[in-house]
Amino acid sequence: MNSQHPDGSVFSNIVRAPEDPILGVTVAYNKDTSPIKLNLGVGAYRTEEGKPLVLNVVRRAEQLLVNDPSRVKEYLPIVGLAEFNKLSAKLIFGADSPAIQENRVATVQGLSGTGSLRIGAEFLARHYYQHTIYIPVPTWGNHPKIFTIAGLSVKTYRYYDPETRGLDFKGLLEDLGAAPTGAIVLLHACAHNPTGVDPTLEQWEQIRQLMRSKGLLPFFDSAYQGFASGSLDADAQSVRMFVADGGECLAAQSYAKNMGLYGERVGALSIVCKAADVASRVESQLKLVIRPMYSNPPIHGASIVATILKDSDMYNEWTLELKAMADRIISMRQLLFDTLRDRGTPGDWSHIIKQIGMFTFTGLNTEQVAFMTKEYHIYMTSDGRISMAGLSSRTVPHLADAIHAAVTRIP
Amino acid sequence: MAFRTGISRRMMIRSGFGLRSMSSWWGSVEPAAKDPILGVTEAFLADPSPDKVNVGVGAYRDDNGKPVVLECVREAERRIAGKLNMEYLPMGGSVNMVEETLKLAYGENSEFIKDKRIAAVQALSGTGACRLFADFQKRFRPDSQIYIPVPTWANHHNIWRDAQVPQRTFHYYHPETKGLDFASLMDDVKNAPNGSFFLLHACAHNPTGVDPSEEQWKEISYQFKVKGHFAFFDMAYQGFASGDPERDAKSIKIFLEDGHLIGIAQSYAKNMGLYGQRVGCLSLLCEDEKQAVAVKSQLQQIARPMYSNPPVQGALIVSTILGDPELKKLWLKEVKVMADRIIGMRTALRENLEKLGSPLSWEHITNQIGMFCYSGLTPEQVDRMTNEFHIYMTRNGRISMAGITTGNVSYLANAIHEVSKSA
Numbered sequence: 001m002n003s004q005h006p007d008g009s010v011f012s013n014i015v016r017a018p019e020d021p022i023l024g025v026t027v028a029y030n031k032d033t034s035p036i037k038l039n040l041g042v043g044a045y046r047t048e049e050g051k052p053l054v055l056n057v058v059r060r061a062e063q064l065l066v067n068d069p070s071r072v073k074e075y076l077p078i079v080g081l082a083e084f085n086k087l088s089a090k091l092i093f094g095a096d097s098p099a100i101q102e103n104r105v106a107t108v109q110g111l112s113g114t115g116s117l118r119i120g121a122e123f124l125a126r127h128y129y130q131h132t133i134y135i136p137v138p139t140w141g142n143h144p145k146i147f148t149i150a151g152l153s154v155k156t157y158r159y160y161d162p163e164t165r166g167l168d169f170k171g172l173l174e175d176l177g178a179a180p181t182g183a184i185v186l187l188h189a190c191a192h193n194p195t196g197v198d199p200t201l202e203q204w205e206q207i208r209q210l211m212r213s214k215g216l217l218p219f220f221d222s223a224y225q226g227f228a229s230g231s232l233d234a235d236a237q238s239v240r241m242f243v244a245d246g247g248e249c250l251a252a253q254s255y256a257k258n259m260g261l262y263g264e265r266v267g268a269l270s271i272v273c274k275a276a277d278v279a280s281r282v283e284s285q286l287k288l289v290i291r292p293m294y295s296n297p298p299i300h301g302a303s304i305v306a307t308i309l310k311d312s313d314m315y316n317e318w319t320l321e322l323k324a325m326a327d328r329i330i331s332m333r334q335l336l337f338d339t340l341r342d343r344g345t346p347g348d349w350s351h352i353i354k355q356i357g358m359f360t361f362t363g364l365n366t367e368q369v370a371f372m373t374k375e376y377h378i379y380m381t382s383d384g385r386i387s388m389a390g391l392s393s394r395t396v397p398h399l400a401d402a403i404h405a406a407v408t409r410i411p
Numbered sequence: 412m413a414f415r416t417g418i419s420r421r422m423m424i425r426s427g428f429g430l431r432s433m434s435s436w437w438g439s440v441e442p443a444a445k446d447p448i449l450g451v452t453e454a455f456l457a458d459p460s461p462d463k464v465n466v467g468v469g470a471y472r473d474d475n476g477k478p479v480v481l482e483c484v485r486e487a488e489r490r491i492a493g494k495l496n497m498e499y500l501p502m503g504g505s506v507n508m509v510e511e512t513l514k515l516a517y518g519e520n521s522e523f524i525k526d527k528r529i530a531a532v533q534a535l536s537g538t539g540a541c542r543l544f545a546d547f548q549k550r551f552r553p554d555s556q557i558y559i560p561v562p563t564w565a566n567h568h569n570i571w572r573d574a575q576v577p578q579r580t581f582h583y584y585h586p587e588t589k590g591l592d593f594a595s596l597m598d599d600v601k602n603a604p605n606g607s608f609f610l611l612h613a614c615a616h617n618p619t620g621v622d623p624s625e626e627q628w629k630e631i632s633y634q635f636k637v638k639g640h641f642a643f644f645d646m647a648y649q650g651f652a653s654g655d656p657e658r659d660a661k662s663i664k665i666f667l668e669d670g671h672l673i674g675i676a677q678s679y680a681k682n683m684g685l686y687g688q689r690v691g692c693l694s695l696l697c698e699d700e701k702q703a704v705a706v707k708s709q710l711q712q713i714a715r716p717m718y719s720n721p722p723v724q725g726a727l728i729v730s731t732i733l734g735d736p737e738l739k740k741l742w743l744k745e746v747k748v749m750a751d752r753i754i755g756m757r758t759a760l761r762e763n764l765e766k767l768g769s770p771l772s773w774e775h776i777t778n779q780i781g782m783f784c785y786s787g788l789t790p791e792q793v794d795r796m797t798n799e800f801h802i803y804m805t806r807n808g809r810i811s812m813a814g815i816t817t818g819n820v821s822y823l824a825n826a827i828h829e830v831s832k833s834a
Contacts, residue, residue, distance in 0.1 A: 009698045010606070010641050010671050014551055015710040020715065023502070044498060052496045059493050066492040071476040074470060075686045111535075111718035113737035116719055127440050145716040248435060256499075274435035284443035291446060292569035293542055293717065294535035298723040299687035307592045380440060 020379055021252075022141055029379040037377035038395055040386040043193070043358045044262055045074020045325055048392045053325070055260050055395040061307040065300075076296045080109020080268075084302040088268040092189075092222055094150040099243050103276040105284040108290065109297045110271050112262075113223045113254030114142060117271035120219060120250045121150035122289040123271070131181040133219065134175070136160075136359045138249055138383065139402075143186060143221075146391035152184070160195045165351035165363050166324040167197050173210060182213050189222035189251070190235040194385040198356055200230075204238045210247065218242050218249040226358040227258045232319065248272055255305050256360065258322055264301030325389075331359065332391040339400040346407055347406055360386050368406040376402035435693040446806055455803040462566055463801040464823060466814035469617070469782045471651075471749055474816045479749070481684045483742040487731040497723060501804035502711040503694075504533020505726035508833055511733035512692040515649060516675050523696055530706035531694035532670055532714065533721045536686075537647045537678030538566060540693035544643060544674055545574030546713045547695075548608060557643075558609045560584075562807060564617045567610060567645070581609070584619045588785055591621050591773035597634060606639045613646035613675070614659040615781020622652075622780055629664045632669045632741040632775055643674040655751035656743070672696045673747070679729055681782065682746055688725030749813075756815040757784065760772065763824030771831060782812045792830040800826035 019027065025041030047053050065071060079085065085107040089100055102188050110116030125131060133152045136159030144154045157179070158171030169173050176185060187207075190200055199207060211218060220239050226232040242249050248271070255266040269286070273279040308314045337352045352360050364372070364384035372378045378399060380386045390398070391399065431728070433463040445453070451467030473479050494757050503509070509531045513524050534540035546554060557571050560583035571578050581603070582595030602608070611631075616622055623631060635642055635647050644663055650656035665675050693710065697703040714720070732738045762778040788808035796802040802823060804810050815823060 009702060010608075011695065011706055012698065014513060014702070014703065014705045014709055016705040017712045020502070020711075032546055042499075052498050054496050058497075062492045066488050072481075072685045073480055073484070074450075074478050074684055075468070077681075078446065111722075114715075114719040127437065142716060142719065165660045176757055227726065248437075260501045261497055263720065265718060265720070265722040271437075278435045278437045278440065281440045281442045284445075285440055287446065288443045291538075292573040292688060293539070295538040295566065296687070296689070298535070298689040298722040298725065301722065333514075358650050367658075 002055040004127065020141075025379050027380055027383060028373075031090075032377055032379070034377040038379065038399060039389065040378060040380040040390040040399075043257070043387045043389065045257060045260060045358075046392075047393075048328065050382030050390075050392055050395075053260055055318065055321045057308055057314050057321060058260060058304055060314065060317075064307060065303055073299065076109070076299055076302070076321070078290050078296050079107075079283060080297045081299065081302040081306060082236045083310065084306040085268060085303055085305055088253055089270050091232065091309065092251055092270065093242055093243055093272070094233070094236070094241055095187060096349055097243060099272045104273050104274065104279050106279040106286060108283065108286045109253065109302055110267045110269045111250055111294070112256050112265040112267040112298060113221060114267075115265065115297075115394075116144070116252035116254070116267040117146050117221060118263050118287050119286060119293075120153055120252055120269045121147050121152055121285055124184060124217075125151035125221075126289070127285060128184070128216070128217070132180065132182065133184040133186055134179055134216075135186045136172075136188070138191070138194055139186070139188070140221075147186075155183075156180075158199060161362065163363065165197075166354065167203070168201055169199070169203055173206065176207070176210055176216060177214070179214065179216060181307060182217065184219050185211060186219050186221060189220045189225065189237065189239050191224035191228035193222070193223065193357070194381070194383060195357050195361040197361070198361050199238070201241075202204045202236060208241055212247055213244060220249060220251040221387045222251055223254040223256055223257060224357050225253065226319070230323040230330075232322070242260045243272055245306065246274075248274060255301070259305060259308070259318070261301050261304065264304070266299060266301030266305055272316070287410055298374065331386045332393075332396065333386050334361070334401060335393060335396045336391065339396055340403060343400055343404050345400070345404040358389055359389055362386055362403070364403070365407060365410075366411050371410055372402045372405050375405065378402050389401070413646055423527070426661070451803050451805055456798075457802055458803070460801040462822065463803065464814065464819050465803045466810045466812075467803045468825070469681070469757050469811050471681060471684060471782075471813040472816070474752065474818070476814070476816050476818070479684055481745045483732050483738045483745060484728055486738060486741075487728045490731055491724070491727050495727065499718045500723050500726065501621065502532075502714050502720050503707060504721045505723070505729040505730060506733065508690070508726040509528075509533055509692055511730055512677055513694060515656055515733075516663060516677055516694065517696075518664070521785030524633070527700040528650050528697050529694050530697055530703040530710060531692055532707060532710045533690040533726055534676070534691045535718070535721060536680050536691040537645060537676050538570065539619065539689065539721075540678070540691045541567065541570050542574065542691045543710055543713055544569045544676060544695075545808060546777075547710060549574045549576050550713070551709070553610070558603060558607055560610065560612070560616070562618055563610070563612070564645075567624065573701045579603070583616070584621060584785065586787070589776065589785060591623055591627065593623070593627055595643070600631065600634045600638065600640065603638065603640065606641070607640045608643060609635070610663070611642055611644050612650070612727065613644040613662050615648035615652035617647065617781070618783050618805070618807060619785040620779025620781050620783045620787070621699060623662070625661060625665070628665045632666050632671065635666070635671060636669055641674070641775060642671055643676070645676045647676075647678040648681055648781050649677065650743070650746040651750055654747040654754075656682070667696070670743050672698065679725070681741065683729065683732070685728065688728065689722060690725035690729055691731055745813045753782065753812045756812050756820060759817070760784075760812075760815060760824055764828060767824060767828045769828050769832060782811055782813055784812055786810050786827065786833060788827070795830045796826055800829075802826050
């Protein structure tokens with residue numbers, strides 16, 4: 001075989017990239033041959049039977065779409081499905097939001113949360129005067145990669161307090177207070193990933209006042225609206241608070257969890273602007289980011305979402321199924337807490353029921369985590385994060401046993 | 412429970428509290444130029460004229476001017492809907508879909524597939540595949556440039572620009588003959604520094620429809636070997652050009668036989684009519700399995716901060732069709748129908764123009780192949796086509812043959828004749 005290049009391949013210097021730490025957990029879980037094993041790694045919802053769930057309302061929407069002979073597969077516009085964009089903006093900002101009514105919101109369909117964050121980050125790197133973004137410690141592992149590759153410089157602000165397993169509010173205010181004027185700040189709208197620790201509404205108000213006084217630009221990541229508390233409106237309060245003061249912000253939305261559309265990659269990026277003509281120009285520039293990336297977004301997932309959101313029956317059905325998922329997770333939290341308490345497991349485990357959303361930051365250290373994997377075949381990320389969605393009433397006792405063993409044998 | 416801040420917006424503005432100033436952060440953002448291709452369809456849709464014709468964007472239309480969803484696709488969708496869950500695909504996408512897709516490009520019994528020498532990932536149609544490659548090229552060959560044919564699909568320039576890979580051009584289209592400028596192309600290949608990266612259209616060149624002959628491809632491949640150049644093929648029209656997928660991949664086959672380690676961007680937008688589903692594949696032929704594993708892992712690293720993992724439904728449609736012999740047969744039939752209709756419209760357009768007594772030669776209409784015809788019309792003539800005849804096309808004179816029907820071909824020929832007869 002002839003190689004066209006003197007050294008052979010032009011890419012012969014390439015080394016294998018490390019496994020993604022989160023997705024690598026499932027890889028390891030799948031390799032484990034033990035009959036009793038638990039995957040608490042990736043944040044995808046599971047039923048009480050440990051199965052993935054496609055919502056009934058999503059199945060209904062799919063059937064409507066597939067049975068409609070008039071549907072075609074033409075390219076969407078670069079900004080995506082218009083109906084989907086409008087409905088998504090209403091969902092996060094509220095149907096009566098003045099920003100929407102005044103046409104001040106530029107919304108584009110994005111490839112789930114990841115894609116929406118990336119488009120927003122690219123836009124900021126090109127058009128915003130400040131190229132520093134502050135992200136909380138800790139945050140979703142992919143956040144720093146997205147912002148860095150887009151050309152932003154990533155700094156951090158204190159967020160999680162390991163002592164209290166709650167919010168380091170003082171540290172947060174100090175760090176944001178010290179940020180340069182105009183810096184971008186990444187905020188998890190609700191159900192902070194990976195800690196599950198959210199500010200209270202009073203704390204959000206203080207954050208808002210501080211940020212506005214320093215001209216810090218809010219960039220919300222909303223991946224769990226409705227999935228955290230069970231209420232779509234309650235989970236959007238932080239975002240709506242910022243929009244209500246008339247200021248500008250960015251918001252990335254994902255339908256991966258709250259509509260169970262994970263692999264369909266459905267999301268949206270909205271940029272709330274001061275004026276309608278600004279929003280229009282902003283939208284035109286967002287198109288220039290999207291076109292050389294993938295030209296236009298996929299139709300299927302967005303069509304499912306639009307079908308559901310615009311039909312009041314289906315919308316209501318969705319809110320019920322969403323609440324059921326959120327309630328199951330909340331009940332798993334309660335069950336785990338009760339079980340640990342009944343076992344007399346040393347330590348304060350109240351953070352399990354105080355934290356919210358898909359994940360719990362257990363507070364377990366890396367040795368304890370490794371111990372739980374080796375001895376109890378429980379898989380989680382090494383930072384001690386567990387996905388509550390992976391638990392069932394059947395498996396909670398096994399997890400409690402493992403935690404009990406870990407904290408008593410490995411202090 | 413509704414949340415109230417207790418502070419009205421007016422109060423906040425008046426007190427200056429919480430709002431830096433009344434001006435937007437985006438006040439200086441310029442309105443971006445409209446995309447030249449997609450902007451054409453927008454303008455077409457806005458035109459109220461009953462005579463309007465859209466020969467702008469490259470999406471297939473049937474003889475009634477209607478978009479088509481292939482039967483094999485409808486059947487695949489019926490099988491999928493309501494049956495499968497929507498879990499995340501791996502970062503590299505659907506393994507089944509990628510496997511089937513590689514067979515189309517590299518051959519059903521390709522030794523490279525057997526030897527696992529191909530690093531391949533599902534991508535967001537052809538655009539996404541090109542972009543992944545461009546970003547990969549930037550990351551691992553940061554000193555390299557990309558040689559792009561003149562002309563090419565406009566978005567190619569945007570893709571490599573956003574990937575921050577410097578661009579050079581090479582001669583391709585010969586305006587005088589409305590064919591290939593083969594001599595200049597070969598000069599450019601020879602004069603480029605050894606080991607340069609070239610973007611090649613595997614078949615049905617967009618926008619000209621001008622492809623090298625098999626002999627010419629062999630010469631290009633030979634020269635590439637001499638120079639140690641890297642060939643990246645954008646194959647967006649396999650099957651759609653001649654009606655025969657194997658024939659349309661001939662250029663790739665020639666390069667593989669000559670031992671080149673190539674890259675390929677494949678798209679199912681046109682040949683499976685999956686446009687809006689965004690289904691494609693990026694592959695890189697490596698020296699061995701170990702290298703392929705390494706390269707694939709790095710491609711995934713580029714995908715992760717862009718979209719994490721690719722969309723599932725389109726991939727399921729593809730793997731359902733290609734994995735079922737009956738459905739695959741149906742697909743091959745349907746692809747041939749599309750290609751044949753276009754070839755028929757080429758013939759009809761040329762005949763109409765010749766019948767009108769046009770002084771110009773229209774041979775190129777039937778010499779060129781695929782979705783597009785480079786008519787040779789100037790931007791001014793194109794503007795007349797739009798303003799006087801409500802015919803929409805891109806200003807480079809590119810006509811999408813798929814937009815032509817037995818119903819509008821004579822109207823189109825007439826308009827072309829009108830604007831060009833005194834040229």
